[in-house]
Amino acid sequence: MSGQNGHPGRAMTDSTTTTVAPPVTGSGRIGDSPLRPDGTLKVTGEFAYASDLWHDEMCWGVTLRSPHPHARIAGIDITEALTVPGVWAVLTADDVPGDNAFGLEHADQPVLASEFVRYEGEPVALVAADHPETARRAAKKIRVDYEVLPAVTDPRRAMDPDAPAVHRPGNLVRHLKLRRGEVDPVAPVVVSLDFEVGMQDQAFLGPESGLAVPAEDGGVDLYVATQWLHVDQRQICLALGMPTEKVRLTLSGVGGAFGGREDLSVHVHACLLALRTGKPVKMSYGREESFFGHVHRHPAVMHYEFGAETDGTLVYAKSDVLLDGGAYASSTNAVVGNAGTLGLGPYRIPNVAVDAYGVFTNNPPCGAMRGFGCVQAAFAHEALMDELADAVGVDRVEIRQRNGMREGDRNITGQIIDSAAPVAELLQIVRDLPMPPPLDPSDIRALPGAVGNTTHGEGVRRGIGYSVTYKNVGFSEGFDDYSTARVRLEMTGGEAVATVHTAAAEVGQGLITVEQQICRTELGVERVVVHPKNTSVGSGGSTSASRQTYVTGGAVKAACEAVRAAVLERASMGLGRPAADLRLDGEKIVGTSGEVLASLGEVLGDDAVEETVEWHHRPTHAIDPETGQGDAHVQFAFSAHRAVVDVDVELGLVKVVALDTAQDVGRAINPDAVLGQIHGGSAQGMGLALMEEIIVTDGHVRNPSFTDYLIPTILDMPPMQVKVLEYADPHAPYGVRGVGEPPTISSGPAVAAAVRDATKKPLRRVPIRPEHITGT
Amino acid sequence: MDFLQPTTWAEALTLRAERPDALPIAGGTDVMVDLNFDRRRPGALLDLGRVAELREWGADDGRIRLGAGVPYARVIEDLGAQLPGLAMASRTVGSPQIRIRGTVGGNLGSASPAGDAHPPLLAAGAVVEIASAARGVRLVPAAEFYLGVKRNALEPDELIAAVLVPAAAGPQQFCKVGTRNAMVIAVSAFACALHPDRGAVGTGIGSAAPTPRRAPEAETFLAGELEAAGLWESRGELPETLAAAFGERVAAAASPIDDVRGSAAYRLHSLAVMARRAATWAWNDYRKAA
């Protein structure tokens, strides 16, 4: 690959799921794929997840939840529950010592409902008992007197001025208004559509779990699976009415997150019970409770319109996006921000009118999930781009290339794209990848329906779909986004050892390995110990927004540089040479012409050199409230997918035959981990296109189980061809670009497009169900 | 909760009679889910796992006697030729782990309208062998065994000993629609069996009525048309219109509901399509077998 827009292009990494990973080579520095410390343990079932937490003295906490989407609590009677033998405590809202409110952006969610419950599954009371079953049975003996209230469950209805208010003053969480260019642009070709996206769940495999241990100082130590220890700590302290130093958090084994662990779950509840009983308290949700215990992806109702020249060049774009935030704010505000500022896709559009809304309803709260507002919008803008291509008679890939952003362009908020924007190239790559072989009816596992044996080739049509999308990396709109790293270098048993300590959550993505790789690269040592993640070091920021390799990676790099400078300073004094003339190479101090002057051991002796650095990415800015203009984001990540599907059009069953992708990652710090993110993200996006939906009727979740909330299996996910581009972002550490979310955004729209291509049906809602295809 | 572990069939039947509060458990793939969700709180579990007879199958006079405790994995491995419909259905059950634990007897015990063993048992004309300590053995045809949603013909003191399935005298097919390509509960399912020896057609419908059920009118219709056109003899092609008319009649026999897994209308539509295709495949196999 040649360089693009002046950046040196690095070699492309090429891989498919069918090739065996190459043997580990190199020294475990950046660009290598050293074995992950958790890898073997996870595959053999020995990894300790938060649900494996144990303390010999512990008791178990359970949560009593509201059965109603909206009700007034007239009274709670806990007397009978308290009499159950083995019960240690029963708590209600009255027992919350601090603020009975938490929330990522607005503290609007009660720790335990006091006057009202606003969604089905809202926590109302807690029980601690010797055994989880005892606690569950006692919880059933709590009498809650509910006065059921009418529930607002349609987000369109929630916007009506006369709709009942879920919160005062009203149901609007945010209206993002964005205007650019002409007020009433006209174009010779106009296309428009309505699109709906259902409620997706993160469906992480390790349900919410934590263990709170009361401490001698009157505080509490919480071991928990989460995405951001410090934002949890802040909210827990407010609820407990305790200072920061009394509430200490340690990350436990996390079984996936995808945004679903940004909001609190067991955290405050376990601490309350531990402080009340004076005993360690474990809380661990089952699968069904997990569906009620975390936020979901916002369902969306969207209207889009494109105006274009007769050759397909965009003249204007309009979008109207309505996101159902459910009962509490969570991160709806920021999700609306993304759906608005990024919701027209990676295209050059001179004239723009966007209105994006987030509203309260009595549906389950919605918040962060991988792709964060871009996922919903991408289904609409990519479907409409196909419509436009057909309307003007231009090829569907070509029209995207023609309108695709390039480096130096301004996006719809007026921000200049100041690093690679290889939209056209990504599309060209996926288009040129080899096509899968034609349908082979001799192996039913390869057909729609698989061993269900519903077709031997009858009714099967093949379809191809393309999609290209982009996403911001890191936190946006003026948020001060940073991470903290403490790095220490010392000699142990004659060997140099670096210890890296951050609070950045490892949720399965491989951050621990990345931290080690950076330390090895910067300090030239082999042995790098990763300190347990906890709150005794500064915030690492959230493991979300595809940001940890960038931001915590940046902090670790900066801390290593500070350690290196301190070591060289020490050496300089001993050697009587200016530090600027010295380098740290392996475990040696070398001079300007490479001559070894001292060993690291000689310089350090018995001392340790330790540095802590708080590293901030470039500032972003709030957007203008009237025009939506502003430099809202720090970095953009681009990806494209090509999906090939076989659809049994008579039965409406789909087999995804190929799901190939190209993505620019700036710099692959760990190429295997990059591929893992791309494979997993693509599967998750495909899941939303074809099967993943929490079905909510009148505020009630109807499928809170893996029996009926379906996620793709190995027979649903094809092997992938993945092309990774590495156009370094000059503003980011090592040139990295966030990797985790883009594949989730572009894969679903490509799959949906392929199904439309095969069926010749409009299919304006995802997940696409068989009955949408058959019309029955 | 007591855990009862009989090692002989006689002991199992005695315990069943003595402990009406005991819940039999075979593979446990339904029972353990119910216990986990606190949907059942039996006084005891009656573990049938140590009763060796239940885990055996044998052939006898053109019939396969399939012990209630034979897991799906064994059906797939051992009985693909004699019970092709049941073997095809077994392949679609859950995951490899579930197929190793789960049993046909357990499927009958649960009597879920979505149980995958039921349609092929109905199509093949299977008979359920039921036993009690007090009254010995009685035989209930599969078509009379399912009484309502998750209700079957067992009395409180009875256990399922086996299911007796005629070895296939002709081609059989099983089709199951689910919204993903593996590990899925049937949205709708259909089985058919050709019985050329007696000029008959068998059917079974799953997930499209309160119980698994046959489509008797469709069976006599297709058998009659095949007879009238001399097709059993000539092994000529199955006319497309006939296959389609059969499909319509199968759908007409169902009475599905709307639920999270699918709409009633889709269930009817998919049954018609599956029945048309399955009849055609079975017939083509019959022609090839000549």
Ligand SMILES: Cc1cc2nc3c(=O)[nH]c(=O)nc-3n(C[C@H](O)[C@H](O)[C@H](O)COP(=O)(O)OP(=O)(O)OC[C@H]3O[C@@H](n4cnc5c(N)ncnc54)[C@H](O)[C@@H]3O)c2cc1C
């Ligand atoms: C992940 C998963 C996926 C599944 N997928 C499918 C699927 O695709 N298709 C499908 O049909 N089912 C599926 N099931 C359900 C289940 O596996 C089947 O119904 C299976 O046949 C049950 O058999 P078992 O031996 O495990 O029964 P158990 O759970 O042991 O028992 C089931 C019932 O039968 C009773 N019983 C068992 N043996 C006897 C006996 N000899 N006499 C009287 N009563 C008896 C029990 O008391 C109980 O009521 C799935 C289950 C799980 C957990």
